[in-house]
Amino acid sequence: MTEIAGIRSRTVTANGLRMHVTEAGAGEPVLFLHGFPQSSREWAPVMAALADRAHVIAPDLRGAGQTDAPRGGYDTLTVVRDVIALLDELGIDRVNLVAHDWGALVGFDLCLQHPERIRRYVAVAVPAPYLRMTPALMAGMMKAMPHLWFQWVIATPGVGPRLLSHGRQRLARWLLRGFERRPMADADVEAYVEALRDPARARAASQLYRGLILPAFMNIVRGSYHGRVLHTPTLVLFGADDALLPKDALVVSTDDAPHTKVEFVPGGAHFLVDDNPDEVTRRVATFVLA
Secondary structure (H helix, E strand, O other), rough: OOOOOOOOEEEEEEEEEEEEEEEOOOOEEEEEEOOOOOOOHHHHHHHHHHOOOOEEEEEEOOOOOOOOOOOOOHHHHHHHHHHHHHHHHHHHEEEEEEEOHHHHHHHHHHHHHOOHHEEEEEEEEOOOOOOOOOOOOOOOOHHHHHHHHHHHHHHHOOHHHOOOOOOOOHHHHHHHHOOOOOOOOOOHHHHHHHHHOHHHHHHHHHHHHHHHHHHHHHHHOOOOOOOOOOOOEEEEEEEEOOOOHHHHHOOOOOOOOOOOEEEEEEOOOOOOHHOOHHHHHHHHHHHHOO
């Protein structure tokens, strides 16, 4: 993990949740939301690079890292409330948002539900929620399904938490190592799997898949977002080597999101922030700090 000069770490109570928050720098606020099975630690290299020109903030989301892992609340509505309450506690009216994986799913709902709070948005490794069920996309999804078996396994009560937390934690390690292009730092991998040894956090992970991740993707597939126009200026970053969805299916109509563009980043796949942090940093800075 990259050390950040001037790092500030504290615990903030937001929406009744004790949240661990890491921040550095001063100026234009940029909020980073991590993915699964990671924590705010994911964003350390990007934060280090931007701390001299922005106020960078990365919380551990509900059930992850050092934030509380209560028995409930692993749904989009509650996590959106967590983030808005955090901004209120930090005294931030409007923020630039950068989010990865399930954090990016929450990010789109933040933009749609609270557009006055989000200035610009960068979503990493998750499409804008306006997929059109074309034959090419259907074929791509059918091809991707065998690679996503783990989602239903993790979501299964009892089974998912046990596989994530017990023994050699092969499932958790496979998730972190099976989709990378540049090997993730061993210290980071160990930190993520260590957190999942806590039964409460392993249970939270299962509930997250069951209550937020899988329902969010089903809503996207069903077209539930059509008619909800995304006005927030948005940049969607995909790893050029991320083959789970065909690239042409990720194009966003101006009717759905008139200020959204999609870019493909070389040298990366799903864990794009770890694969190519320098290029992610450059594109984030160009889009939100220019």
